[in-house]
Amino acid sequence: xxxxxxxxxxxxELVEVISTLVSEVKxxxxxxxxxxxxxxxxxxxxxxxDLNKSAFEEFAGEPTEIGVDIEKLKxxxxxxxxxxxLDLQFDGGKNRLVIKVGNVTRHMSIVDPAxxxxxxxxxxxxxxxxxxxxxxLRQGIRGSESISDHVTLTLEPEAFTMHSEGETxxxxxxxxxxxxxxxxxKESVKSMYPLDFFSSMVKSITSSDQVTLHVGNExxxxxxxxxxxxxxxxxxxxxxxxxxx
Amino acid sequence: xxxxxxxxxxxxELVEVISTLVSEVKxxxxxxxxxxxxxxxxxxxxxxxDLNKSAFEEFAGEPTEIGVDIEKLKxxxxxxxxxxxLDLQFDGGKNRLVIKVGNVTRHMSIVDPAxxxxxxxxxxxxxxxxxxxxxxLRQGIRGSESISDHVTLTLEPEAFTMHSEGETxxxxxxxxxxxxxxxxxKESVKSMYPLDFFSSMVKSITSSDQVTLHVGNExxxxxxxxxxxxxxxxxxxxxxxxxxx
Amino acid sequence: xxxxxxxxxxxxELVEVISTLVSEVKxxxxxxxxxxxxxxxxxxxxxxxDLNKSAFEEFAGEPTEIGVDIEKLKxxxxxxxxxxxLDLQFDGGKNRLVIKVGNVTRHMSIVDPAxxxxxxxxxxxxxxxxxxxxxxLRQGIRGSESISDHVTLTLEPEAFTMHSEGETxxxxxxxxxxxxxxxxxKESVKSMYPLDFFSSMVKSITSSDQVTLHVGNExxxxxxxxxxxxxxxxxxxxxxxxxxx
Numbered sequence: 001x002x003x004x005x006x007x008x009x010x011x012x013e014l015v016e017v018i019s020t021l022v023s024e025v026k027x028x029x030x031x032x033x034x035x036x037x038x039x040x041x042x043x044x045x046x047x048x049x050d051l052n053k054s055a056f057e058e059f060a061g062e063p064t065e066i067g068v069d070i071e072k073l074k075x076x077x078x079x080x081x082x083x084x085x086l087d088l089q090f091d092g093g094k095n096r097l098v099i100k101v102g103n104v105t106r107h108m109s110i111v112d113p114a115x116x117x118x119x120x121x122x123x124x125x126x127x128x129x130x131x132x133x134x135x136x137l138r139q140g141i142r143g144s145e146s147i148s149d150h151v152t153l154t155l156e157p158e159a160f161t162m163h164s165e166g167e168t169x170x171x172x173x174x175x176x177x178x179x180x181x182x183x184x185x186k187e188s189v190k191s192m193y194p195l196d197f198f199s200s201m202v203k204s205i206t207s208s209d210q211v212t213l214h215v216g217n218e219x220x221x222x223x224x225x226x227x228x229x230x231x232x233x234x235x236x237x238x239x240x241x242x243x244x245x
Numbered sequence: 246x247x248x249x250x251x252x253x254x255x256x257x258e259l260v261e262v263i264s265t266l267v268s269e270v271k272x273x274x275x276x277x278x279x280x281x282x283x284x285x286x287x288x289x290x291x292x293x294x295d296l297n298k299s300a301f302e303e304f305a306g307e308p309t310e311i312g313v314d315i316e317k318l319k320x321x322x323x324x325x326x327x328x329x330x331l332d333l334q335f336d337g338g339k340n341r342l343v344i345k346v347g348n349v350t351r352h353m354s355i356v357d358p359a360x361x362x363x364x365x366x367x368x369x370x371x372x373x374x375x376x377x378x379x380x381x382l383r384q385g386i387r388g389s390e391s392i393s394d395h396v397t398l399t400l401e402p403e404a405f406t407m408h409s410e411g412e413t414x415x416x417x418x419x420x421x422x423x424x425x426x427x428x429x430x431k432e433s434v435k436s437m438y439p440l441d442f443f444s445s446m447v448k449s450i451t452s453s454d455q456v457t458l459h460v461g462n463e464x465x466x467x468x469x470x471x472x473x474x475x476x477x478x479x480x481x482x483x484x485x486x487x488x489x490x
Numbered sequence: 491x492x493x494x495x496x497x498x499x500x501x502x503e504l505v506e507v508i509s510t511l512v513s514e515v516k517x518x519x520x521x522x523x524x525x526x527x528x529x530x531x532x533x534x535x536x537x538x539x540d541l542n543k544s545a546f547e548e549f550a551g552e553p554t555e556i557g558v559d560i561e562k563l564k565x566x567x568x569x570x571x572x573x574x575x576l577d578l579q580f581d582g583g584k585n586r587l588v589i590k591v592g593n594v595t596r597h598m599s600i601v602d603p604a605x606x607x608x609x610x611x612x613x614x615x616x617x618x619x620x621x622x623x624x625x626x627l628r629q630g631i632r633g634s635e636s637i638s639d640h641v642t643l644t645l646e647p648e649a650f651t652m653h654s655e656g657e658t659x660x661x662x663x664x665x666x667x668x669x670x671x672x673x674x675x676k677e678s679v680k681s682m683y684p685l686d687f688f689s690s691m692v693k694s695i696t697s698s699d700q701v702t703l704h705v706g707n708e709x710x711x712x713x714x715x716x717x718x719x720x721x722x723x724x725x726x727x728x729x730x731x732x733x734x735x
Contacts, residue, residue, distance in 0.1 A: 072391075072414070075388075075391035075392075078387060078391075079384055079387055079388050101384075102381070102384055103381060103384070103385070103418050103419060103420055103424075104384055104385060104388040104416060104417070104418045105416070105417045105418070105419075106388065106391075106414065106415075106416050107414060107415045107416075107417075108413075108414050109413035109414055136592070136593060139569055139592055139593070139594055140593070140594060142568060142569055143565075143569050143594040143596065146562075146565040146568075146596075147565075168598075168599035169562070169596065169597060169598050169599055170596075170597045171594060171595070171596050171597075172594070172595045172597075173593050173594045173595070174593055174595075175593055179593075317636075317659070320633075320636040320637075323632060323636075324629055324632055324633050346629075347626070347629055348626060348629070348630070348663050348664060348665055348669075349629055349630060349633040349661060349662070349663045350661070350662045350663070350664075351633065351636075351659065351660075351661050352659060352660045352661075352662075353658075353659050354658035354659055
């Protein structure tokens, strides 16, 4: 059983983050909220997201799983305008998710959750951590995108840097400790990541004005962020590219 | 003879409505204003539009017919900005429509009116009628467009509903009597219409915040709307799709 | 040696004007500022541009030439937002142009200036001259673009006119002496020009609200304009099309 009312802005946040990696997702409903785990088809990137029931206008759930086509959620969101509240109701017997927005009701067939990959989330604890403002991160990403498919993130005791190198040009962004809300890195660590994933992940995070990056040496990246004004938490994991010498 | 000055906003309204169905149109000039009748090439939809001379800033006309290429009117409209007044003058001798906007003058060849289909407008009187707010109608159309090429309109004594059905999903919009400016339907009537025509017709009506729908059982739809702030009247007719069982 | 700080708006102006004609450009640095000469690949159009050092926030230069890929400058501009100041530094030894915007640094390989055409600028002195407001010029160009690939400019003692002629339609714009900041033409002179060049030249001039056109009889057009709020001067030259009879 699952019945909820949610602001369009909150549902849109979820949909943007999830659609970065997958087109179908399994929503794990509990009495405390909704959980999501997703892995992209190439198994390079992963998402773990938990939305507390306090992020909803109304929420009533019993443990169940609902497989949802993300494109259909986008279609429903396009029927709403800022400030609208969407009414979600899952009819387990008929395998239908019924969503109301204004006077419009969509009866949506669901996807068999058994057919959606349930990723095993690795326990990733990179040694360095930096909290970076989204504006600056996005500027650095735009710079890198001009010249390479990869970006190298480095954490040092005094700075966070992004570096990309093309055949003739290179781009660097350096943020000193003084301009970072948080920086903890006893030694220098660095890894190279695929820029397309890193860019679309960062761009999908729309409600947070900062994110926390956990970086190690040739180690998966962990990006932690808030959703729904802190009533939900998300984290992306992204496998490193091994640098060629 | 035809000489007129018209606000760009009013001409733009006409052009948007007409271009929904045809690329060339016959303007029937009289001393009282301009009349338009148009049928789309597949003869599924029809437009009847009358613009009173009071919709113009200045108007002087003797009975004549002018065949116009709608794309050329769009080009002239692109030369204008909101608030501009366009000066139209028809030189019957030279078969030229001369349009001035600002310091620019366009001498436009006209289309032989004899080559433009003059539709015979059927006398359509569906038994049910509902006046619907444009915002709500557009939301219902967006919902239907996600899942089908057709939409079924139903009028009942207490409600107007739109319904579309895809292979797995369906969308319904229900507007109760209390949220309709007008609803008159003694019994339940319904028809299915092609959604592409219905959608582009409704979207082309830009200056009215409501339209009146006349619906019958497997019967042509009539959409009545105002143009030029009530100084003109338009109606679309749309043939029904016979529902398969 | 070359070191400078420049407002993004000023650099963007230069880039827009230059990219109308070429994709690579030679910047001629002196102690007084930057000079540019460029000719399009078909040798139909030419640009001469001089930016005084007062157009920069800071400027220090010794005579040198730097070949730059315009697309790379556009990429750097996309990293900036209005009001940003870009820091440019040329390292002649390493053949690198280093541009900083915010916390991002781009190390840019330069193009060998010897490989960039150095046009010989002809001494063009058409007999007629008119200063025209950009708004009106752009409206006339939009009108012409609907119907032809060419435009004929005419200067008479009392008016400036633009004329374009298609197979069936024609467009004219006439600006009388009273609506022109400057008009000097003892006799009537006219030339026809390729509209694509004329249009993209005029559209690339973004910071000036008027330009000065020098016109003769079947003679190259000279377009003079300000950049950087008058701290720089540019002129385009455009070869005429000989009219067929």
